[in-house]
Amino acid sequence: MSILVDEYSKVLVQGFTGHEGSFHASQMIDYGTNVVGGVTPGKGGTTHLGRPVFNTVSEAVKDTAANVSIIFVPPAMAADAILEASDSGIKLIVCITEGIPVNDMVTVKEYLSCHDARLIGPNCPGIITPPHTKIGIMPGFIHQKGCIGIVSRSGTLSYEAVDQITKVGLGQTTMIGVGGDPVPGTTIKEAVQLFMEDPETKGIVMIGEIGGNMETDAAYWIRENGTKPVVSFIAGATAPKGRTMGHAGAIVGGKSDTAEAKKEILRECGIHVVDSPADLGKAMVRALGSSAL
Amino acid sequence: MNLHEYQSKIILKQYGVPVPEGLVANTPEEAINAAKALQSLTGTEKWVIKAQVHAGGRGKGGGVKVAKSLNEVRQYADQIIGMMLVTPQTSAEGKLVRKVYVEQNIFYPGPADPSEIYLSLLLNRKSGRIIIMYSPRGGMDIEKVAEETPDQIFTEEIDPTLGLQQYQARRIAFNLNLTGESYKNMIRFLLAIYQAYIKSDATLIEINPLFKTSDDKILAADAKVVIDNNALFRHPDIATMRDFDEEDPIEVEASRYDLNYVKLNGNVGCMVNGAGLAMATMDIIKLSGGDPANFLDVGGSANAKRVEEGFRIILKDPAVKAILVNIFGGIVRCDRVAQGIVDACNNIGNIQVPIIVRLQGTNAVEARKLIDESGLKVHSAATLEDAANLVNTVLK
Numbered sequence: 001m002s003i004l005v006d007e008y009s010k011v012l013v014q015g016f017t018g019h020e021g022s023f024h025a026s027q028m029i030d031y032g033t034n035v036v037g038g039v040t041p042g043k044g045g046t047t048h049l050g051r052p053v054f055n056t057v058s059e060a061v062k063d064t065a066a067n068v069s070i071i072f073v074p075p076a077m078a079a080d081a082i083l084e085a086s087d088s089g090i091k092l093i094v095c096i097t098e099g100i101p102v103n104d105m106v107t108v109k110e111y112l113s114c115h116d117a118r119l120i121g122p123n124c125p126g127i128i129t130p131p132h133t134k135i136g137i138m139p140g141f142i143h144q145k146g147c148i149g150i151v152s153r154s155g156t157l158s159y160e161a162v163d164q165i166t167k168v169g170l171g172q173t174t175m176i177g178v179g180g181d182p183v184p185g186t187t188i189k190e191a192v193q194l195f196m197e198d199p200e201t202k203g204i205v206m207i208g209e210i211g212g213n214m215e216t217d218a219a220y221w222i223r224e225n226g227t228k229p230v231v232s233f234i235a236g237a238t239a240p241k242g243r244t245m246g247h248a249g250a251i252v253g254g255k256s257d258t259a260e261a262k263k264e265i266l267r268e269c270g271i272h273v274v275d276s277p278a279d280l281g282k283a284m285v286r287a288l289g290s291s292a293l
Numbered sequence: 294m295n296l297h298e299y300q301s302k303i304i305l306k307q308y309g310v311p312v313p314e315g316l317v318a319n320t321p322e323e324a325i326n327a328a329k330a331l332q333s334l335t336g337t338e339k340w341v342i343k344a345q346v347h348a349g350g351r352g353k354g355g356g357v358k359v360a361k362s363l364n365e366v367r368q369y370a371d372q373i374i375g376m377m378l379v380t381p382q383t384s385a386e387g388k389l390v391r392k393v394y395v396e397q398n399i400f401y402p403g404p405a406d407p408s409e410i411y412l413s414l415l416l417n418r419k420s421g422r423i424i425i426m427y428s429p430r431g432g433m434d435i436e437k438v439a440e441e442t443p444d445q446i447f448t449e450e451i452d453p454t455l456g457l458q459q460y461q462a463r464r465i466a467f468n469l470n471l472t473g474e475s476y477k478n479m480i481r482f483l484l485a486i487y488q489a490y491i492k493s494d495a496t497l498i499e500i501n502p503l504f505k506t507s508d509d510k511i512l513a514a515d516a517k518v519v520i521d522n523n524a525l526f527r528h529p530d531i532a533t534m535r536d537f538d539e540e541d542p543i544e545v546e547a548s549r550y551d552l553n554y555v556k557l558n559g560n561v562g563c564m565v566n567g568a569g570l571a572m573a574t575m576d577i578i579k580l581s582g583g584d585p586a587n588f589l590d591v592g593g594s595a596n597a598k599r600v601e602e603g604f605r606i607i608l609k610d611p612a613v614k615a616i617l618v619n620i621f622g623g624i625v626r627c628d629r630v631a632q633g634i635v636d637a638c639n640n641i642g643n644i645q646v647p648i649i650v651r652l653q654g655t656n657a658v659e660a661r662k663l664i665d666e667s668g669l670k671v672h673s674a675a676t677l678e679d680a681a682n683l684v685n686t687v688l689k
Contacts, residue, residue: 102494106416111454139622155567155569155570157567157570163621180568182416207569209572233573238576239575239588246567246568246569254436259576275580
């Protein structure tokens with residue numbers, strides 16, 4: 001088992017023929033993902049990477065029965081691409097694009113809240129269920145099928161977590177990157193809930209950072225409802241207040257969204273918090289050993 | 294993007310938000326001329342002279358003065374322009390003031406009591422919606438108000454598909470105990486400022502104080518507007534307002550190379566691919582007994598040119614005693630990054646500080662071999678833990 005995506009996912013690539021879209025689509029195909037086609041307005045009717053290209057998402061869905069879409073379109077048009085995917089009946093939308101204006105995402109989030117579609121991202125590495133289904137830009141080879149669910153706000157830091165979890169021999173059920181933006185489609189708490197419900201997931205790694213309250217929201221939920229050990233690292237203990245640290249959402253606003261404040265609440269909620277990201281793998285092994293599973 | 298008060302007010306005015314009349318001045322002479330122009334425009338006999346720097350709490354550091362004559366305008370402008378203004382939001386050295394904003398005085402006698410209100414518009418990250426936060430206790434540090442009298446802080450959340458509704462604006466005006474003309478003016482003010490927030494792609498508008506005059510006008514006495522960097526592509530007029538003098542010169546140079554760099558005060562520089570891993574690397578430096586000198590995300594490609602630019606930027610900071618490069622190679626191959634590091638070191642030449650390179654991911658073993666055999670004073674590490682230990686060793 002896994003969460004959200006598996007070998008039955010039929011994936012459509014929005015921004016298919018562009019540089020990023022082409023490169024990552026071919027990487028996904030190599031990994032074994034069932035990429036059924038792509039969308040580039042104006043290039044409908046052609047073929048790219050051996051898959052059909054469509055002008056609109058609705059045509060593509062009609063023809064291919066795609067149920068997942070991954071978006072590589074530039075930031076100015078990305079919000080529109082998300083709305084198009086939802087309007088065309090796509091149930092899971094993964095948006096890789098970084099740099100979407102915040103107010104665009106405020107509108108998108110409101111729209112999606114009234115429609116039956118889940119958004120992952122934007123500004124995220126995507127989602128992967130090893131060994132065959134990669135819907136994102138992460139290096140596939142570091143992943144290994146296993147029993148740990150990983151959720152992260154950061155791309156390369158999630159690779160670090162994946163690598164350690166693979167090397168201690170546990171492997172992953174699914175890794176989901178929720179993204180570094182201030183208005184994410186899927187929250188850390190929602191990802192944690194899905195992992196708690198997934199019978200194959202035995203433990204969860206939660207990678208957070210400064211800014212916002214997604215990690216503490218998840219922690220309070222875990223304290224009441226958690227059934228599996230959770231290991232966590234919060235990046236940015238050394239970040240100054242009021243400065244944006246790369247990710248648009250990584251900015252300390254007040255006292256409650258510093259790394260220290262979050263770690264303290266996470267610890268109070270029974271989460272195994274590590275101060276060094278180098279200790280994630282070891283901490284998960286310890287947490288599983290000490291848990292009643 | 295941060296803006297000066299006078300720039301914030303230009304934007305607010307475009308959307309019909311009432312602000313006092315004011316003019317910006319770079320010299321005491323310009324300040325005098327501005328004061329005369331404001332006098333003929335508004336009849337004001339007093340002026341407020343305000344330092345224009347990107348920091349709050351300017352009044353506390355002597356950066357805001359009320360001038361009661363043209364002589365005082367000259368005197369205060371002369372004092373403020375060129376001063377190192379220290380406020381609770383600046384460093385101990387303060388910030389150099391290059392210009393002042395001369396504004397009509399709005400604290401004049403009249404039939405009603407004047408009052409100060411706090412008002413801000415910002416994103417509520419929890420709900421993903423814009424909120425208006427407001428308090429009748431304006432003119433003070435809002436964090437202090439929140440601590441002392443949390444019941445005096447109100448919020449109004451806005452449905453993005455509908456925008457701010459009349460009933461919401463009425464509720465705000467009633468909660469602020471406004472009546473009569475000031476009540477009506479407040480509603481107009483709110484509808485205008487919400488438009489300003491949305492149409493200028495702001496991520497923060499803070500008006501503290503929002504001033505109710507003795508004749509019941511509602512005016513933004515101070516204004517702080519922050520614009521979403523990611524939306525500047527649709528606001529070329531606002532993009533030109535960026536004031537490079539207010540930014541760290543090394544950060545300005547880094548932004549020219551499209552490098553995401555934030556200057557910090559430590560002794561270990563770092564260069565990382567990815568923002569989260571970059572923050573984590575800073576944390577590791579701290580845990581190893583050092584202090585991070587910067588945040589630097591070189592992005593996904595991390596090729597020789599980017600690495601070289603990154604090194605040059607880091608080395609501009611004389612406090613840097615060591616550099617930690619941390620690359621998790623995914624799509625980008627580590628051996629290519631390693632070659633980039635070797636080339637960059639050779640191109641720059643004579644780098645005095647020790648460099649620790651941690652490469653993990655695709656072709657990491659080959660990459661470390663390449664580094665070790667380069668003959669450079671570069672230490673290679675395999676894991677984060679090794680890298681941390683090496684930082685600790687070279688600092689000793």
